[in-house]
Amino acid sequence: xxxxxxxxxxxxTPFVTLALLAANVLVFLAYYPAATSDFALARFxxxxxxxxxxxxxxxxxxxxxxxxxxxxxxxxxxxxxxxxWIFGDNLEDQMGxxxxxxxxxxxxxxxxxxxxxxxxGSSVPMVGASGAIAGVMGGYLLLFPRxxxxxxxxxxxxxxxxxxxxxxxxxxxxxxxxxxxLATPTDAGGVAYWAHAGGFIAGLVLTLPVxxxxxxxxxxxATQGQPPHPQAGYPLQRSAIPRVxxxx
Numbered sequence: 001x002x003x004x005x006x007x008x009x010x011x012x013t014p015f016v017t018l019a020l021l022a023a024n025v026l027v028f029l030a031y032y033p034a035a036t037s038d039f040a041l042a043r044f045x046x047x048x049x050x051x052x053x054x055x056x057x058x059x060x061x062x063x064x065x066x067x068x069x070x071x072x073x074x075x076x077x078x079x080x081x082x083x084x085w086i087f088g089d090n091l092e093d094q095m096g097x098x099x100x101x102x103x104x105x106x107x108x109x110x111x112x113x114x115x116x117x118x119x120x121g122s123s124v125p126m127v128g129a130s131g132a133i134a135g136v137m138g139g140y141l142l143l144f145p146r147x148x149x150x151x152x153x154x155x156x157x158x159x160x161x162x163x164x165x166x167x168x169x170x171x172x173x174x175x176x177x178x179x180x181x182l183a184t185p186t187d188a189g190g191v192a193y194w195a196h197a198g199g200f201i202a203g204l205v206l207t208l209p210v211x212x213x214x215x216x217x218x219x220x221x222a223t224q225g226q227p228p229h230p231q232a233g234y235p236l237q238r239s240a241i242p243r244v245x246x247x248x
Contacts, residue, residue, distance in 0.1 A: 002079075003169055004161070006086050007148040007231040014089035016097045020104065021081055024129055027069045028077050045070065049125030052116045068108045070127035080129045086149070087140045088133075090227070094143060094210055107135020107202045114198025118181070126192050131199035134177075138203025141170045142211050146225035167225075174200050 035041040050067035054060045071077040092100040111131025140147075145167040153160050174197065181193035211219065 002152060003083070003086055003149050004152045005150045006090070006166070007150070007163070008090050008144060008227045009232045010089040010093040012093055014092045016101045016104075017084065017088035017092050020088070020129075021084060024069055024071070024077065024081060024084075028071050032071070032073075045072075045125040045127055049127040050112055050116075051125050052120050052122045054123075055116065056120050064109060064112055065105070067112065067125075067127050068105075068129050068132055071129070072127055076128060080133055084129065084133050084136065087136045090144065090147075091136055091139050091207070103139065103203075103206050104132050104136065106206055107138075107199045108132030110202030111135065111192075111195040111199030114201075115192050115195035118194040126195065128192070131192070131195040134196045134199030135203030135206065137170050137173065138200040139207035139210075140203075141166055142204050142207045143214075144225065144227050145220070147227050148231060165225075 031044060032041070035044065048063060048066045049070055050063045051060065055063065071080065088100075088104075091103070095103055108129070108131050111134060112126065115126055115131070145165065147166045148163045149166050149169045151162050151164050151169060153162060177193045177196040177200065180191070181197055184190070184193060215222065
C-alpha cells in the first residue's frame with residue numbers, strides 16, 4: 001500500500017522540486033549503471049555516503065550533503081522520487097522556491113543528525129533522499145492534514161485505489177518508522193528508520209513559521225484542514241481484474 005498522487009494541485013511551477021528530481025535521477029544514472037561490481041559500488045557508498053563513525057572522527061563532512069543524492073537501487077530511487085513529486089510541489093508553493101530549497105536541505109541534515117545520534121559508531125553508509133523527503137511529508141501534514149491522498153492497495157491480483165486523508169496516510173507512515181526504529185537494532189543496517197523519523201519531525205518544526213503566518217489554528221478552521229483551493233478530482237474505478245471467488 002503506497003501513495004500515488006494527491007488531490008492538491010499547486011499554484012505555481014515547482015521549479016525546485018523538479019530540479020531536485022532531476023538531480024537525484026542524473027546522479028544515480030552517473031554512478032549506478034556504471035558500477036563494475038558490488039564491491040566497487042560499496043566503495044563508492046563508503047566514500048560519498050554518510051558514515052557516522054567517519055563523521056564523528058572529523059572526516060567526510062561533505063557527505064552530509066552528498067548522501068542525500070545517492071540511492072541504493074532503482075526501487076529506492078523510484079519510491080523516493082514518487083513521494084517527493086506528490087508532496088514537494090505543495091510545500092514549494094507555500095514556502096517559495098528558495099525557502100523550500102533551504103527547508104529541504106535542513107530537513108535532510110536533521111534526519112542525518114538523528115540517525116547519527118542513534119548509532120554514532122556505525123560504519124554502515126547511509127544514502128538516500130528519504131530523510132529530506134520525510135521532512136516534506138511532515139510539513140505537508142501540518143499544512144494540509146485533510147488533503148486527500150490516493151493510495152494504491154495491491155493484494156496478489158487485486159488492486160484498488162482509495163482516497164484517504166493526509167493525516168491518516170502520513171501519520172501511519174510516521175508511526176511505522178518509530179515502531180520499526182525501536183524494534184530494529186541500530187547496527188543492523190538496512191532502512192534508516194531514525195533518519196525518517198528525524199526528518200519528519202524536523203519538517204513539522206520547520207513548517208511552523210509558515211503555519212503561524214497563516215493564522216495557526218485559525219488557518220485550520222478556515223480551511224477545515226484541506227487545501228485552500230479547489231481539489232483535483234480523479235475517477236476512482238474498480239479494478240478491471242476479476243476476483244476469483246472461493247470454492248466451497
